[in-house]
Amino acid sequence: xxxxxxxxxxxxxxxLVVASALAVVLLRNIVHSAxxxxxxFVGVAGIYILLEAEFLAAVQILVxxxxxxxxxxxxxxxxxxxxxxxxxxxxxxxxxxxxxxxALCVLIILALARTPASLPLGSWPVDTVGALAEAFLGPxxxxxxxxxxLLLVGIVGAILIARExxxxx
Amino acid sequence: MPVxxxxxxxxxxxxxxxGLLVLGLLVPKGQKRGLGYLAALGLVGIAALAxxxxxxxxxxxxxxxxxxxxxxxxxxxxxxxxxxxxxSFEYIGRLGNGEGEYYALIILSxxxxxxxxxxxxxxxxxLGLELMTISFCILATYRRGDMKSAEAGIKYIILGALSSAxxxxxxxxxxxxxxxxxxxxxxxxxxSGGVTPLMVVGMIFLxxxxxxxxxxxxxxxxxxxxxxGAPTPVTAFLSVASKAAAFAAFLRVFFVAxxxxxxxxxxxxxxxxxxxxxxxxLVAIPQKNIKRLLAYSSISQAGYLLLGIxxxxxxxxxxxxxxxxxxVFANMGAxxxxxxxxxxxxxxxxxxxxxxxxxxxxxxxxxxxxxLSLAGIPPLAGFVSKFYLFMAVIDQGYIWLAIxxxxxxxxxxxxxxxxxxxxxxxxxxxGRPAIEVPLGVQIALACSLAVLFLxxxxxxxxxxxxxxxxxxxxx
Amino acid sequence: MLDALLSSWGLPxxxxxxxxxxxxxxxxxxFVFLNAIYLIYLERKISAYMQxxxxxxxxxxxxxxxxxxxAIKLLCKEDxxxxxxxxxxxxxxxxxxxxxxxxxxxxxxxxxxxxxxxLNIGVFYFLAVASTTTIAILMGGWAGNNxxxxxxxxxxxxxxxxxxxxxxxxxxxxxMLVGSLKTSDIVAAQxxxxxxxxxxxxxxxxxxxxxxxVNRGPFDLVEGEQEIIAGPFTEFTAMRYALFYLSEYTNLxxxxxxxxxxxxxxxxxxxxxxxxxxxxxxxxxxxxxMWVRWTFPRIRIDHLLQxxxxxxxxxxxxxxxxxxxxxxxxxxxxxxxx
Numbered sequence: 015x016x017x018x019x020x021x022x023x024x025x026x027x028x029x030l031v032v033a034s035a036l037a038v039v040l041l042r043n044i045v046h047s048a049x050x051x052x053x054x055f056v057g058v059a060g061i062y063i064l065l066e067a068e069f070l071a072a073v074q075i076l077v078x079x080x081x082x083x084x085x086x087x088x089x090x091x092x093x094x095x096x097x098x099x100x101x102x103x104x105x106x107x108x109x110x111x112x113x114x115x116x117a118l119c120v121l122i123i124l125a126l127a128r129t130p131a132s133l134p135l136g137s138w139p140v141d142t143v144g145a146l147a148e149a150f151l152g153p154x155x156x157x158x159x160x161x162x163x164l165l166l167v168g169i170v171g172a173i174l175i176a177r178e179x180x181x182x183x
Numbered sequence: 184m185p186v187x188x189x190x191x192x193x194x195x196x197x198x199x200x201x202g203l204l205v206l207g208l209l210v211p212k213g214q215k216r217g218l219g220y221l222a223a224l225g226l227v228g229i230a231a232l233a234x235x236x237x238x239x240x241x242x243x244x245x246x247x248x249x250x251x252x253x254x255x256x257x258x259x260x261x262x263x264x265x266x267x268x269x270x271s272f273e274y275i276g277r278l279g280n281g282e283g284e285y286y287a288l289i290i291l292s293x294x295x296x297x298x299x300x301x302x303x304x305x306x307x308x309x310l311g312l313e314l315m316t317i318s319f320c321i322l323a324t325y326r327r328g329d330m331k332s333a334e335a336g337i338k339y340i341i342l343g344a345l346s347s348a349x350x351x352x353x354x355x356x357x358x359x360x361x362x363x364x365x366x367x368x369x370x371x372x373x374x375s376g377g378v379t380p381l382m383v384v385g386m387i388f389l390x391x392x393x394x395x396x397x398x399x400x401x402x403x404x405x406x407x408x409x410x411x412g413a414p415t416p417v418t419a420f421l422s423v424a425s426k427a428a429a430f431a432a433f434l435r436v437f438f439v440a441x442x443x444x445x446x447x448x449x450x451x452x453x454x455x456x457x458x459x460x461x462x463x464x465l466v467a468i469p470q471k472n473i474k475r476l477l478a479y480s481s482i483s484q485a486g487y488l489l490l491g492i493x494x495x496x497x498x499x500x501x502x503x504x505x506x507x508x509x510x511v512f513a514n515m516g517a518x519x520x521x522x523x524x525x526x527x528x529x530x531x532x533x534x535x536x537x538x539x540x541x542x543x544x545x546x547x548x549x550x551x552x553x554x555l556s557l558a559g560i561p562p563l564a565g566f567v568s569k570f571y572l573f574m575a576v577i578d579q580g581y582i583w584l585a586i587x588x589x590x591x592x593x594x595x596x597x598x599x600x601x602x603x604x605x606x607x608x609x610x611x612x613x614g615r616p617a618i619e620v621p622l623g624v625q626i627a628l629a630c631s632l633a634v635l636f637l638x639x640x641x642x643x644x645x646x647x648x649x650x651x652x653x654x655x656x657x658x
Numbered sequence: 659m660l661d662a663l664l665s666s667w668g669l670p671x672x673x674x675x676x677x678x679x680x681x682x683x684x685x686x687x688x689f690v691f692l693n694a695i696y697l698i699y700l701e702r703k704i705s706a707y708m709q710x711x712x713x714x715x716x717x718x719x720x721x722x723x724x725x726x727x728x729a730i731k732l733l734c735k736e737d738x739x740x741x742x743x744x745x746x747x748x749x750x751x752x753x754x755x756x757x758x759x760x761x762x763x764x765x766x767x768x769x770x771x772x773x774x775x776x777l778n779i780g781v782f783y784f785l786a787v788a789s790t791t792t793i794a795i796l797m798g799g800w801a802g803n804n805x806x807x808x809x810x811x812x813x814x815x816x817x818x819x820x821x822x823x824x825x826x827x828x829x830x831x832x833x834m835l836v837g838s839l840k841t842s843d844i845v846a847a848q849x850x851x852x853x854x855x856x857x858x859x860x861x862x863x864x865x866x867x868x869x870x871x872v873n874r875g876p877f878d879l880v881e882g883e884q885e886i887i888a889g890p891f892t893e894f895t896a897m898r899y900a901l902f903y904l905s906e907y908t909n910l911x912x913x914x915x916x917x918x919x920x921x922x923x924x925x926x927x928x929x930x931x932x933x934x935x936x937x938x939x940x941x942x943x944x945x946x947x948m949w950v951r952w953t954f955p956r957i958r959i960d961h962l963l964q965x966x967x968x969x970x971x972x973x974x975x976x977x978x979x980x981x982x983x984x985x986x987x988x989x990x991x992x993x994x995x996x
Contacts, residue, residue: 019672045800049747052793068779072786080789080822084815087796091808125380129360143779143839153244156190160298160310163197164317167291170204171321174284175336 024064031057044090052083069143189241189249192233192257193297199225200290207283215282216272222286223268223623226293230261237648240655245365246304248435252504252656255649256300256431259508263424264293266515269627270522271416277526278325278414285325289420292318296428300435305354305364308432312350312396315428316343319421323413335412342395342405350392356385357440369440378444386441386448390455393436396429398422398478399485400458410478415525418474419518422481427507430488434500434656437492445495452492457587459486464591468598473521474531476598477514480557483595484510487572490588494575501653502575505646506568509556509638513565516553516631519624520546527618533602538611543618547606549628554599556635559592564638571646682774686763694907698725701907701948708952735896740802743893748801752894752901755794758787759908765841766915769925769932773842780841781829784916785822788871791909792818795890798902802893811890813959817870817877820966825867827974831860831981832920845924854921859977861921863970865946868913870962872906875951877962914943 034057037050055078062071139145150158187194203222210218233254241249267289275285295314302308320343324336358364360382361372373382395402410418437448463483470476488510491503521531523546528535540547556565569592573585620628638645699714699722706713714721739748765780767773777783792815799811833839835856836847847853854861870877891902918924918939925932927939957965 043744045744046747049793049797068777069782072779072782075786076782076789080786080792081819084792084796084819087793087800088812088815091796091800091812122384125384129379129381141778143782153246154306156243156247156298157304157307157310159197160295160307160314163201163291163294164310164314166201166204167288167314167317167321170284170288171317174281174321175324 020064024061027057027060027064030054031061045087048083048087048090051086052079055079055083067142069146184239184241186243188236189239189243190247192229192236192254193294193301195225195229195232196290196294196297199229200287200294203283203290204287207281207287210283216276218283218286219268219272219275222290223265226261226265226268226290230258230265233257233261242303245367246302246307247298248301248303250301250655251652252434252500253297253301253431255504255508255652256427257297259427259511260293260296260300260424262508263420263427263511263515264289266511266519266627266631267416267420269623270419270515270519271414272623273526273621274414274416274522275325278327281325285322288318288322289417292322292420293424296424296431299428300431302432302435303366305358305366308436309347309351309354311428312432313347315425316347316396319343319417319425322417323409323421325414325417326412329412331412332414333412335409338405338412339409346392346395346402349388349395353385353388353390353392356381356388360385366435366440370442373441373443376443378447382444383447386444387451389436390448390451393429393433394455397426397433397485397488398482399455399489400462400482403459403463403482403485406482407475407478410481411472411474411531415474415518415522415531418477419515419522422477422518423507423511423514426481426485426488427511430492430503430507433492434503438495438500438656449493449495452489453581453584456486456489456493456584459483459489460588460591461486464594464598467595470598471533472531473533473536473602476533476602477517477521480595480599481514483591484514484557486591487569487588490572490576490584493581493584494579496575496579497650497653497657498571498578499575500656501646501650502568502571504649504653505642506565506572508645508649509564509568509635512631512634513553513556513563516549516628516635517557519628519631520550520553523618523620523624528615533605535612536602536605537609538615539606539618542611542615543620545620545625545628546618549632550606551603552632552635554602556639558596558599560596562636562639564635564642567639567642567646682764683760686760686774690760690763690908690911691904693911694904695725695729697907697910697944698728698903700944701951704945704948705952729900732896732900737896737898740804740893742803744801744803747797748893749898751794751797751801752898752905754797755791755905756901756908758790758794759905759912761787762912763915766912767841767845767919767924768936772925772933776840776842778840780839781833781844781916781920782839784912785826785829788909788912789818789822791905798894799890802890804893807890807892810892814873814890816959817873817962820963821867821870821877821970824863824966824970824974825871827971827978828857828860828863828867829920831857831974831977834978834981834985841919841924845919845926848923848926852921852923857921857977857981859973860981861917863974863977864917864921866970868917869947869950870966872909872913874906874910874947876954876957878951878956910944910947911940914940914947917943 031054034050034053038047038054041047041050055074059071059074059079062068062074199222203218206221207215207218237251237254237258239249239254240251243249268286271285271289275282292315295311295316295318298311299308299315302311316339320336320340323339324332326332354364357369360379361369361377363369363372391402395405398406410422413421441448460483463479463481463486467476467479467483470479488503488506491499491506493499494502523543524536524539525531539550552563556563559565559569561567573588576582576588577585702724703713703721705711714724717723717727739745762784764774765777765783767776795814795818796811799807799809799814832844832853835853836844838844838847844853869875891899894902915936918936922939922943925936927935930938
């Protein structure tokens with residue numbers, strides 16, 4: 015594909031990701047926020063595809079869109095109280111928060127603009143799936159196994175905390 | 184040395200944790216206490232192994248560094264975990280079920296800290312950090328049906344997630360601007376003068392993230408509430424071990440990877456130090472709850488440890504190692520007393536400690552000497568370690584900072600002695616029996632007391648070990 | 659072929675790519691619509707046969723145009739939006755459910771070279787895209803502001819998220835044998851022997867999990883007519899309801915096509931042209947799904963989840979372990995050493 019097409023695709027995805035991320039924060043209905051979060055995840059997956067990391071894109075969709083956000087929406091729907099149209103509340107500091115966020119954003123953009131763009135060291139593989147597998151079970155086996163234990167701890171914790179609620183009733 | 188031998192401490196810790204998880208399901212109710220003994224004994228064994236391997240040096244797949252520095256911290260975490268387990272027997276037994284998981288989580292969070300201390304690669308570092316944080320989130324909510332415990336868990340998980348996000352963003356910026364997650368590669372890029380504005384932003388985020396885990400002001404807001412709500416043994420573990428782990432990882436990232444950009448971040452650290460020492464000590468004065476008092480005291484201790492980072496020298500790192508090890512015993516001692524007291528009286532309020540010296544001389548004595556060691560009064564070990572920390576900054580010309588820290592130490596003596604005054608001069612509430620201290624806890628208390636006196640009077644062995652580890656860290 | 663023709667007209671590369679993509683899309687859409695409409699008819703006929711009824715027999719010879727008539731009827735009906743509905747979510751949900759249902763066809767090899775996009779991550783793409791269906795069902799269940807819809811949606815999501823895990827693991831067994839995620843490679847690897855013979859357990863797990871994934875009986879808790887009317891779809895009418903209905907059969911078709919690709923040798927077969935073999939095998943799979951649906955009673959939700967977590971998931975893990983050991987042993991035998 016031509017680089018123009020890639021560039022156009024990038025800007026479309028960029029707008030999609032940023033606009034839906036803003037919608038997540040700004041919308042008053044928390045279910046809508048969650049749904050826009052899904053859209054934002056999809057946009058990020060699109061950016062991964064543009065970077066030729068298809069496997070990562072598929073993982074992003076499978077894990078974030080297919081599982082994480084589903085659980086998120088699940089949680090929101092099960093715990094809703096009162097008027098859903100006013101569920102994503104703002105506190106009294108929204109103006110201050112906006113100013114601080116904007117300042118931070120400007121700071122990072124300035125830093126980014128003054129940094130010469132650089133590419134990662136080494137060449138990147140054509141077969142991303144195979145290279146990932148070899149990295150996981152080769153040089154990155156320690157973090158890989160730690161991640162496994164981390165997930166186990168997460169599951170155990172979720173069960174422990176959920177079980178408590180049941181027993182207290 | 185083969186890989187499995189280098190990783191033996193971590194592997195055994197992981198097996199112990201996972202084994203306890205399985206055993207917790209198999210052991211019948213009523214015999215679950217054995218799990219705690221098993222956990223403590225297993226940790227003692229692992230600590231012995233770690234001590235035997237203290238000189239081990241090697242790199243596992245580039246990204247995992249085994250060196251005396253890391254092993255020193257691993258020993259520290261193991262000691263803290265052992266004391267935590269010992270002080271938990273009674274406390275957790277009363278909470279009902281979930282004992283196997285409790286000890287497993289303690290051990291797995293220890294594993295996370297070990298990985299933090301040895302990580303030579305950013306992803307490993309982050310995962311170790313998360314393993315530690317997530318385990319603590321669960322442990323903090325362990326007091327079932329207690330609003331404060333639930334509050335502690337929620338606060339820790341939300342603020343922990345926020346700080347992890349900040350740290351992760353910093354790590355990603357660092358990776359983005361250096362093109363590698365390996366600490367040694369990053370240091371090569373930084374050495375060749377490749378510090379870009381984006382990296383500076385990354386460093387700021389990293390500082391914020393680490394300062395949160397250290398509970399340094401102004402990233403300390405979570406500490407008092409979480410410390411107050413969490414089960415007391417967990418609070419003790421959280422206050423000593425997770426702080427030390429954060430320092431270990433911080434030293435690795437900032438001294439090795441970003442060492443050559445030291446002038447860029449040094450002043451931020453000075454600011455953090457001043458704030459932590461001043462705010463921690465001053466806010467501790469009006470506290471009425473022993474856990475909140477110790478929380479603010481631990482914030483100020485983070486400030487003292489930061490002095491070693493300000494020094495940016497072998498002496499400074501050695502002083503951090505030495506002080507954090509003694510901090511484990513002093514703080515664990517104080518918290519163990521608080522745990523036993525809570526088991527007997529169901530209270531953490533300082534005013535309820537009135538007359539503790541008459542109800543249990545041992546508890547009052549341990550509390551007294553632990554607090555004095557925290558304050559840095561000779562002949563206790565805390566004095567020697569603080570002395571080294573102050574020397575380290577004076578060496579680098581920060582005399583005014585040392586003077587400030589000494590002044591604030593004096594302030595701390597005031598609020599520590601407030602507790603002592605209540606314990607020794609107050610009258611016990613009528614009808615309160617003497618407090619019985621379980622044998623295991625007695626031994627643990629005696630051990631930490633012995634450590635505090637031994638290394639206060641004769642610090643050479645530990646200082647030698649700490650400074651040789653620090654020298655190996657810089658090599 | 660198409661590329662060469664378009665290029666000879668002097669079109670730039672991006673235009674050729676776009677046109678090719680559109681042609682593929684139209685081809686898939688036509689295939690899916692025709693089949694889905696026929697499948698609805700087929701299902702009704704088969705259920706009638708199993709229950710000793712006649713089934714549709716009025717419109718056209720043996721009622722073959724019944725589905726067409728139904729489709730036209732649904733198109734002409736009023737599109738009702740409940741007053742209390744979450745309007746935008748309500749409007750978008752049927753479309754969202756249909757997009758992944760169509761997208762997954764990109765990696766199905768209908769014959770040698772007859773594949774829209776032979777992706778590197780092939781099967782994984784299928785799983786990833788298919789997993790997004792849950793979002794649409796949640797949206798549908800939520801938007802109607804109907805408690806039965808929400809209940810149905812919750813149940814379905816619990817079911818689909820859980821069964822996704824054994825589904826992925828069962829496919830992993832095949833992927834381990836082939837060493838590639840590309841669907842074309844997987845079909846090519848079955849030239850000698852179909853993977854249903856090498857991975858019978860995986861096929862069984864896939865079949866059960868896929869039934870749950872497409873919410874068909876005995877796992878059709880999404881609808882559960884007796885309890886929650888039509889679940890997430892209760893409030894939808896006319897074309898929107900038709901889209902949900904259509905996507906159900908589209909999904910049935912796609913999981914059958916994937917089963918054929920993974921376990922039944924894809925388009926491989928003697929004498930007949932490959933695409934015909936493919937269609938025949940797909941229809942065999944579909945008949946199997948229908949047979950199961952009209953044979954077994956619906957399972958209760960807690961039994962359903964227990965069966966998944968306590969039986970299917972461990973079984974699929976054991977299958978992966980066994981496959982791994984099997985591959986190593988096979989390699990050792992072939993090369994005469996470890």
